[in-house]
Amino acid sequence: MTDNVVWHHATVTRQRREELHGHKGSVVWFTGLSGSGKSTLAHAVEEMLYLHGCRTFVLDGDNVRHGLNRDLGFSIEDRDENLRRVGETAKLFLEAGTIVLAAFISPLKRERAMIRTLMPHGDFLEIHCGAPVEVCEQRDPKGLYRKARSGEIKEFTGVSSPYEVPLKPDLAINTGEVSLDVSVQQVIQMLKCRGVIGFNFPDGEPS
Numbered sequence: 727m728t729d730n731v732v733w734h735h736a737t738v739t740r741q742r743r744e745e746l747h748g749h750k751g752s753v754v755w756f757t758g759l760s761g762s763g764k765s766t767l768a769h770a771v772e773e774m775l776y777l778h779g780c781r782t783f784v785l786d787g788d789n790v791r792h793g794l795n796r797d798l799g800f801s802i803e804d805r806d807e808n809l810r811r812v813g814e815t816a817k818l819f820l821e822a823g824t825i826v827l828a829a830f831i832s833p834l835k836r837e838r839a840m841i842r843t844l845m846p847h848g849d850f851l852e853i854h855c856g857a858p859v860e861v862c863e864q865r866d867p868k869g870l871y872r873k874a875r876s877g878e879i880k881e882f883t884g885v886s887s888p889y890e891v892p893l894k895p896d897l898a899i900n901t902g903e904v905s906l907d908v909s910v911q912q913v914i915q916m917l918k919c920r921g922v923i924g925f926n927f928p929d930g931e932p933s
Contacts (some may be wrong), residue, residue, distance in 0.1 A: 748780075749780050752849055756830070757830065757832045757852065758854060761863070761865040762857040765787070767901065768829040772784050784828075785816060790808070794812075813844045853896065857900065897912060897916045
């Protein structure tokens with residue numbers, strides 16, 4: 727970056743956008759193994775927020791590789807760049823006062839820490855979708871574990887590449903046992919407790 731590139735400060739600020747939306751912006755980061763239910767949960771939470779008039783957007787691991795990150799492979803360097811770009815994109819949505827729901831394996835603590843540092847303090851909420859690898863492998867919606875076990879996919883998280891479990895996530899959900907409805911309730915309750923949203927869950931507070 728050269729000295730000729732200067733950040734332009736808009737007259738319509740994040741605060742003004744949030745006042746218009748009726749809720750705060752936030753980056754909700756779903757991390758977990760392939761098949762742990764990250765994307766399913768992120769979209770279900772978005773549906774609930776949408777029904778309450780919230781401004782939302784889901785950033786999904788597969789979807790961004792169709793366009794934004796289509797030039798990247800799966801080397802360590804490319805995976806790092808993939809998440810860096812997603813983090814910067816999420817930051818822009820955050821500035822727009824949007825609730826961003828990002829579903830990415832993001833297996834390493836340093837990757838998730840890097841993304842957290844991009845956001846203002848308190849605006850990055852990490853959710854660990856903690857289905858054990860045995861459950862994820864039984865689901866195997868894309869057939870990836872089978873391919874990894876047969877050697878067709880190298881460096882596959884949970885099989886031949888490590889997944890570092892978050893030590894202090896903002897919310898941990900055992901998506902291998904907890905139903906989707908209850909999982910959504912837990913995320914909604916967290917957003918309410920953190921002051922991101924103000925509405926009550928329609929069926930009462932989650933237990």
